[in-house]
Amino acid sequence: LGLMSELRSALHEGRVSLAYQPKFSLSDDRIVSVEALVRWKGADGQNIPPDHFIPLAETTGMVTEVTLFALRETAAQLVTWQQFGHALHASVNISPVDLAESEFVSNVEAILEEERLDSSVLTLEITESAFIRSPAQTIASLKRLRELGLRLSIDDYGTGLSTLSYLQQMPVQELKIDRCFIEGLSKMSSDQVLVRSTIEMAHELGLTVVAEGVEDKETLELLRRLGCDQVQGYLIGRPMTAGEIMKICGACR
Ligand code: G
Numbered sequence: 001l002g003l004m005s006e007l008r009s010a011l012h013e014g015r016v017s018l019a020y021q022p023k024f025s026l027s028d029d030r031i032v033s034v035e036a037l038v039r040w041k042g043a044d045g046q047n048i049p050p051d052h053f054i055p056l057a058e059t060t061g062m063v064t065e066v067t068l069f070a071l072r073e074t075a076a077q078l079v080t081w082q083q084f085g086h087a088l089h090a091s092v093n094i095s096p097v098d099l100a101e102s103e104f105v106s107n108v109e110a111i112l113e114e115e116r117l118d119s120s121v122l123t124l125e126i127t128e129s130a131f132i133r134s135p136a137q138t139i140a141s142l143k144r145l146r147e148l149g150l151r152l153s154i155d156d157y158g159t160g161l162s163t164l165s166y167l168q169q170m171p172v173q174e175l176k177i178d179r180c181f182i183e184g185l186s187k188m189s190s191d192q193v194l195v196r197s198t199i200e201m202a203h204e205l206g207l208t209v210v211a212e213g214v215e216d217k218e219t220l221e222l223l224r225r226l227g228c229d230q231v232q233g234y235l236i237g238r239p240m241t242a243g244e245i246m247k248i249c250g251a252c253r
C-alpha cells in the first residue's frame with residue numbers, strides 16, 4: 001500500500017502527467033486522434049511505468065482516481081488544442097474497475113460539463129477482457145457513458161477470446177486490433193488472414209478499426225490495402241507531450 005499512498009500524493013502534487021500517442025487516419029492521411037497514457041515520475045525522478053502500478057491500483061480502487069485525472073486533463077487539453085485550431089479527437093484508457101464504481105458515470109459527466117467539452121471528440125478504451133467478464137453493471141455503465149455522447153472502443157482486441165458477434169451486443173464504435181497481430185503482419189500470412197477477416201467483420205458491424213503497434217511503412221501499406229481505418233505505433237509517433245502533438249499536427253488542421 002506504500003506505492004498507493006505515493007501515487008495519491010503524486011496525483012495531488014502534479015507528478016503524474018499524460019503522454020499522448022497519435023492515431024493516423026489512412027483515409028484522410030493525417031493525425032486525427034491521440035491516446036492519453038499516464039506517466040508517473042517518482043520522488044527520485046525515475047519514471048514508474050503504468051504496468052507497475054495500474055494492476056495494483058485496480059485491486060485497491062485507486063485506479064478510478066487515475067482515470068478521472070486522465071479524463072479531466074485530456075478534456076482540458078482538447079479544448080486548448082481546439083483553441084489553436086487543431087480539430088483532434090482523444091482517447092482515455094478506462095479500467096473494468098471504473099465501470100463497477102457506482103459514482104463513475106456521474107463523475108465523468110461532471111468533468112465533461114466543467115471542462116465544457118463536446119463529448120463526441122472523446123473515446124474511452126476498454127480492454128477486451130473487461131467485456132468477457134462483464135456483469136450487468138458493466139454493460140449498464142457502458143450504455144450510460146454512450147448516452148453521454150462518448151465513443152467507446154475495445155482495446156487489445158484478439159487477446160481475450162471473445163467473438164465479434166458477442167461484442168456486437170455492446171454499445172461500442174471502435175475496435176483496436178492488438179499489437180501482437182500487427183507485429184509480424186508483413187511476414188506472416190496467418191496474421192494477414194486474421195486481420196483481414198477481423199476488419200471485414202468489424203466493418204459489417206459499423207465499427208472503426210484501429211491497428212496498434214505499427215512500426216514500419218510496409219505494415220502501414222498492407223493495413224491500408226486490408227481496409228483498416230486508422231493506425232497507431234512508433235512509425236506514426238511515440239507517446240509525446242501535448243506541445244509535441246501540436247508540432248506534428250502543424251499540417252493536420
Ligand atoms: O505506453 P504505456 O507504457 O503507457 O502503457 C502501458 C499500459 O498501461 C497499456 O496497457 C495502457 O493501456 C496502460 N495505461 C496507460 N495509461 C493508462 C491509464 O490512464 N489508465 C489505465 N487504466 N491504463 C493505462
Ligand code: G
Pocket residue numbers: 021037093155156179212213214215232233234235239
Ligand atoms: O494496452 P495499450 O494498447 O493501451 O498499450 C499501449 C502501450 O503500447 C504503451 O506502452 C505504448 O507505449 C506501447 N506502444 C505503442 N505503440 C507501440 C509500437 O509501435 N510498438 C511497441 N512495441 N509498443 C508500442
Ligand code: NA
Pocket residue numbers: 035093125155
Ligand atoms: Na489503450
Ligand code: MN
Pocket residue numbers: 155156176178179212
Ligand atoms: Mn491496446
